[in-house]
């Protein structure tokens with residue numbers, strides 16, 4: 634019990650808590666803490682950082698971490714069955730039914746006309762998730778590549794190439810070399826939000842920052858950008874659990 638006014642602080646994290654992890658990284662130059670949408674907290678620290686320093690660092694960011702975790706709890710989605718019965722892709726107005734065909738041996742996935750058919754030994758959940766994730770990446774490429782091209786043409790942007798990634802923390806990015814990375818999870822968002830994200834990344838080919846001129850450029854192509862940017866933040870809620878493997882049975 635904590636008595637009034639006493640400066641007793643409960644430890645922010647403990648080794649036993651599975652939702653916390655501290656990871657040493659060769660590349661890390663400073664400590665970084667991330668709170669995932671699942672509520673999981675990851676602390677990345679330079680190699681051989683003394684635990685005392687980690688504790689101080691976490692204490693300093695305690696309020697921020699608690700706030701982010703509370704947000705994650707509020708927006709947590711109910712556990713969904715796995716494998717999913719169907720996969721909704723609002724970005725391209727598609728609904729794919731998932732059919733488990735049974736059988737033995739290596740898992741095989743084929744898809745056509747709104748039906749994903751999976752055959753082979755489905756007892757291997759990890760392989761099943763992997764197959765669906767690969768399918769998602771492929772579908773994202775098919776849908777987002779022409780969308781990005783069309784958007785670039787419409788507003789006169791140019792970029793070098795597009796890559797599709799499956800990421801937990803960002804919807805897209807643009808490198809100095811003009812490579813635009815798009816998150817496959819964009820397929821779970823409504824078309825206007827996806828279009829805004831494409832414009833946002835394309836605008837980075839002209840302004841590699843979030844300066845006033847960058848936002849003017851975005852606003853010129855997408856006057857509703859403020860509202861859509863907020864929807865993008867909420868959009869993580871629309872990503873099914875199997876995409877990242879958090880909280881599934």
Ligand SMILES: [Zn+2]
Nearest residue numbers: 833837842843
């Ligand atoms: Zn940006």
